Amino acid sequence: MSVNLSSASTMDVPRGLAGVVVADTEVGDVRGREGFYHYRQYSAVDLARTRRFEDVWHLLVHGELPDARRSAAFAAETAALRGLPEGVAVALPALAAAAGAGANPLAGMRTALSLLGAAKGFRPVYDVDADRRREDTVVAAAAVPTLLTALYRLGRGLAPVEPREDLPYAANYLYMLTGVEPDPERARAIEQYLISTIDHGFNASTFTARVIASTGADVAACLVGAVGALSGPLHGGAPSRALDTLDAIGTPDRIDPWIRERVLAGERVMGFGHAVYRTEDPRSRMLREIARRFGGPRVEFAVEVERHVEAILAELKPGRELHTNVEFYAGVVMELCGLPREMFTPTFAAARVVGWSANILEQAADSKIIRPVARYVGPGAPVEVPAAA
Ligand SMILES: CC(C)(COP(=O)(O)OP(=O)(O)OC[C@H]1O[C@@H](n2cnc3c(N)ncnc32)[C@H](O)[C@@H]1OP(=O)(O)O)[C@@H](O)C(=O)NCCC(=O)NCCS
Structure with a gap:
């Protein structure tokens, strides 16, 4: 077994760097537990x-x-x-x-x-x-x-x-x-x-x-x-998928079976869940208000779907606090404003x-290059390189 000499100066961090502070910033911040985010010193909402x-x-x-x-x-x-x-x-x-x-x-x-x-x-x-x-x-x-x-x-x-x-x-x-x-x-x-x-x-x-x-x-x-x-799709690619979900569900009576079937099969409901928010996404709240300014059956259906999905996710994923994220109502608002899904x-x-x-x-403005390390988990090295055929 080879010795990894660089390991002496390394430390492990959580998967996906969750919770790891990698920089100081004055641009803004997200307070996931409070459901608040800001640009510089002002509430973004x-x-x-x-x-x-x-x-x-x-x-x-x-x-x-x-x-x-x-x-x-x-x-x-x-x-x-x-x-x-x-x-x-x-x-x-x-x-x-x-x-x-x-x-x-x-x-x-x-x-x-x-x-x-x-x-x-x-x-x-x-x-x-x-x-x-x-x-x-x-x-x-x-x-x-x-x-x-x-x-x-x-x-x-x-x-x-x-x-x-x-x-x-x-x-x-x-x-x-x-x-x-x-x-x-x-x-x-x-x-x-x-x-x-x-x-x-x-x-x-x-x-x-x-x-x-x-x-x-x-x-x-x-x-x-x-x-x-x-x-x-796990970042910005979800809003059209959230609307696709509304279309696929179709009618209020199908919300419950449709969502349960997907979640029990291990699928994710697009437009729900967030890597940082453990309460309602404040962007979702604001966009819901905007959608309601326009009103209409599509908006009412979206509100109904939100209510049901939150309840089902609370039951099937207890303790996870899964709510609508920005993308759910963003899709609804963009559709109301005539933007095509693409x-x-x-x-x-x-x-x-x-x-x-x-x-x-x-x-x-900071001259330090961002350069983390990975843990090598492949076959032990070095192995003699086989001669070319
Ligand atoms: C946004 C997202 C990637 C955040 O993920 P995360 O914080 O890393 O959450 P995790 O992947 O650790 O999931 C934790 C648990 O909640 C479940 N979960 C998270 N989001 C879910 C969703 N939208 N629907 C169903 N289950 C969900 C996971 O399956 C996992 O369940 P498990 O513990 O039984 O395995 C995730 O919520 C997601 O995939 N959402 C759908 C895509 C989406 O809307 N993206 C736009 C983001 S703004």
Whole structure:
């Protein structure tokens, strides 16, 4: 048996790094037991209730809420960055075609973001000062809705819709998706959803962004990695699945048998459970309120499903405290606002890109690379390498 010399300086941590503190942050925090989360010193839900998306973006990347003058200036600055460089715009039809008709635009966006970073001359965060890093995050985040909506439309045989500088971030996003200026109630509902999902602790995509930032790579590289992590169904890929669940259940009388059968078979009910919250997810509460503002049979059915599933999970998974997470009502709200299901996770990305930005900036200011170790559990080494046949 070989001796692992590095083991003398290692320590074990829980699976999935649960509960392990790996950084100090001023970006925000999630208090799972209280059901509370915040961006810097403000309740995220209060920000979503009272502020514009651009103001919260400013808070995240500049560290403070802007005054009225600064708010208008930042909104204008970001709106002016929505257009795409020619070299990126001409690549989008090929990316959409490669992904196939009707595809979710997230995969194409990863590639397009890489191109955008190159076209805009992004340099390794290690090599540039804090102002330039911040500028690069703003340039990238401002272009994300344009990339997503253009790829979505191209994948359906439609021409991209040019961004409008006179519309706020959320309204412009919906406009670029449909080509029609959204009604204010829907635009505000999506804006509130976007604000509420900007950041949420050291989730997998944020951690990924920070790991890449810790290597000194450029902002586009950090964001592309983060988008990849977000796309997984255990992270950002669930809202359309939560709606699929509502569709599959169909009617109130089928809730009970449908859910029991799945949970007893070891399956997870999408839109329920959270790695950190052990009480109601505050985002879910806010989004339920927004859904109820619209009302209608779909919303009533979702509320009914929530009530039943919580009771069944409490019975079948006692002590686990499984409630709706952000994705359950996010799906309902996005559907009410006319967003197609393939755009649910991309829309999440259009918000989270701001949280990733703040985390990348914070990580880039720290020169320590994130580099844990793994326990080797394979066959004992070294074994003589067999001669090539
Ligand atoms: C989000 C999630 C990955 C968090 O997982 P986690 O905190 O690591 O929880 P665990 O995987 O340790 O699960 C603990 C127990 O609860 C069960 N559980 C967790 N979420 C469940 C769900 N949605 N439906 C049914 N059972 C669930 C697990 O099966 C496990 O049961 P066991 O102890 O009998 O094995 C998990 O709740 C999940 O898969 N939810 C569905 C997907 C989803 O909605 N994702 C969006 C997240 S915002």
